[in-house]
Amino acid sequence: MKSIMLETALQYHNHTSYDPKEMSGHGLDWANQPNVYKEYPGIEPIQLSLEVLNSPSPSPLPQGGEGLKRKGVLPRKLASVLKDDAVSEIGSDSLNIDDLSLLLRLTNTLTAKSSHPGGDFYYRSAASAGALYPTEIYVATHGVKALDDGLYHFAIHRHALFPLRKGDFSNYVTAHVAHMGNKIPVITVFLTAIFFRSAWKYRERSYRYHLLDTGHVMENLTLALKALHLPFRLSYDFDDDPINHLLGLNETKEITLAMACITTIDGIHQPTKQNLDKLTETFRKASNTAKKEIDYPAVREIHLAGTPFLAQKGAMPDMGKEIGLATNSWIKISPSLNWSEILEYPDAMFNRRSQRHYAKNPMSKDSFIALLDTLLSKDFQGSDMVSSYEQSVGTGFIVNDIEGFSRGLYLLNRSDQSIGLVSSDVLTSQMARICLGQSWLTNASVHFLFMSNLDLLDQARGPRGYRYAMMTAGRWGERLYVASTAMGLGCCGIGAFYDMHAAQTIGLNGASWLLYLVAVGTIR
Ligand SMILES: Cc1cc2nc3c(=O)[nH]c(=O)nc-3n(C[C@H](O)[C@H](O)[C@H](O)COP(=O)(O)O)c2cc1C
Known part of the structure; x- marks a missing residue:
């Protein structure tokens, strides 16, 4: 493929097109296969309640489970979830750690296992191109009972939270995100993508899969929020750098793509552009997933080209x-x-x-x-x-x-x-x-x-x-x-x-x- 500086969606899509005449086929470097689970060595994860799970994680979790039924709102017909516009009024202390656990479990979880000579492989509730699972989930909480206000990474295979920062970041988040209304978010969910997970197989075309796969997880999150009657706003429009900085990402390897805030009825937020300490290398290194990560400039270029968001720029054509x-x-x-x-x-x-x-x-x-x-x-x-x-x-x-x-x-x-x-x-x-x-x-x-x-x-x-x-x-x-x-x-x-x-x-x-x-x- 020709090397050009990619500046538009049209250029990137065209540049990464498959053409039958140019398909060379390439072997996969199995020895360098990316790890599909993010780990933070030395950080003690907080186990989320297994009561909302049907069986201990990580293991196949195909059934709804008593914990979900106990909530009273589940199970439900999917048609009613999609059509139901009801929202509960959430106060600043209405949600607790089990609600968060349930929300995360519904957003993405391990659902099936296949056993191989090299070990067990777990599939997830959200589909992913090549089962490479580039999407990671983080939450910032404010007033969630039985959990200190802070920023956490959701470790899907443990059904646990890695604590990354202590404190209330709700005003920081609202200062850097568009379309969140003026209410205080109690929980903000961030969806990121780790470039190399999909690039290992799809190379320059992988940005397509980072986005499509993240959309798949976002839909599960949206269904969960609707099913639980939680008021939310989602946004793909935010200042990339401050949000990546908040999450402690190595932004050459992992980037934030989407966010959803669950907002309270009480309290108006006070957007504050505070300075946040840089998280240490331990956190940033967690964005690495393979021994030898190959950089595909086309992926970084098209992502960076989209960094400025133009939220006010007129109507979107249908x-x-x-x-x-x-x-x-x-x-x-x-x-x-x-x-x-x-x-x-x-x-x-x-x-x-x-x-x-x-x-x-x-x-x-x-x-x-x-x-x-x-x-x-x-x-x-x-x-x-x-x-x-x-x-x-x-x-x-x-x-x-x-x-x-x-x-x-x-x-x-x-x-x-x-x-x-x-x-x-x-x-x-x-x-x-x-x-x-x-x-x-x-x-x-x-x-x-x-x-x-x-x-x-x-x-x-x-x-x-x-x-x-x-x-x-x-x-x-x-x-x-x-x-x-x-x-x-x-x-x-x-x-x-x-x-x-x-x-x-x-x-x-x-x-x-x-x-x-x-x-x-x-x-x-
Ligand atoms: C964006 C995207 C693209 C995909 N493309 C293909 C494809 O071209 N061919 C195919 O057989 N499966 C495709 N899949 C399905 C994945 O291979 C599948 O989701 C993954 O192996 C995990 O298995 P599961 O969906 O059964 O959980 C795609 C899935 C996604 C989300």
Whole structure:
């Protein structure tokens, strides 16, 4: 690949495109495989309550468990979680350490084990490209009972918190984050990505997976916050350097991508740009994951290009209308009242796995409408920013085999809750070839397509817009996964495709690209 300084989303996406003529294939350096768990040597972790778990961690945790049921709000139908806008009023001392434990358990946890000669490998509730798990979780707490105010890293394999800093950082956080409203955050959750975890396999293309994977975890977090009726705001817009500094990251190796604050009803925050001590090398070194970390400048360049955030820069174009696909007529979707859920939330999330063996049976119309309904559900915080994130992605789908639906390529109009046929071409076999010959995709009932006009995105939000679009696509991917599992369907996200061929086959205009494909089908 040519070496150029990458400054825009369009340049990065183009630069990291797969082209069948240029695919050399590369072996993986197994001796240098990144560690998927972050550790802080010498720091004593705080064990979170196992009462909210079904069995000791780390171990497979497929069932909901009594601890979750004890909360009274779980389990619930996923449809009700997505549609329910109820929020509890949270005071400055309403939450305790067990609530935090439950929230983290629902955000990401170990769910399945595979045993190999080299040891056991644990899968997680959030999907991740190549099971490389670049996303890490941190929390800053303020007034959470039975836990000192401070900053903590969530050690997923221990279900424990590593204490990183003592003190209340709520005013520091609000001083550096946009769209958080004016209330004091009791818990702020930070999602970061460790570059080399995904770069080990995907090299320069890995920034796509850092973002998509983090979107997957963000969706689980959002579902948990909604299910628990906690008032929250999410943001991809913050001053990168002060937030990375707060978390003690080595920002050449690990960076913050997303945040969510749970806010109180009482108290108005006082944003304060205080100076924080630099955490020692012990903390910064924890961002290292392999003996020999290879630097991929394209990843750092596109991330750094997106560092300034331009939150006030006008409306985000609705990408569904800007990617070059058009329909002659829109058909309104009636929200499904009949989700055939065989697993409730959170069990659907704990049982989520990638499924590639699809049966050659059609998907029922009800299940499909439920999947569309899933994608149309909005975050209840209703901030302009969230709609701007959502608008950064246009959604389409290729119907292969769904009862009552003609085969073809369709667009989904989020604002109008309608769908429109773009063409009657059945593209699933072609897409399977384009997805690096993953032929099992031919049998999927539907391919969901998440797309964006990257030129317009760059104009609207600068290169930071790429973070919006890719994390949003990841969120919707995870939502489809969890909804599919709830309804006994199989789902798999696909990030590997010949980019130019994909865009041409779908019929996108020259500035628009496929970001992510998610296949759903019936399974035996
Ligand atoms: C962004 C993203 C891209 C992915 N791309 C592919 C893909 O191209 N082919 C594939 O078979 N699986 C793909 N997957 C599925 C992962 O391989 C899978 O999530 C991972 O192995 C963990 O397994 P699990 O989903 O069963 O927990 C992708 C997942 C994500 C989140």
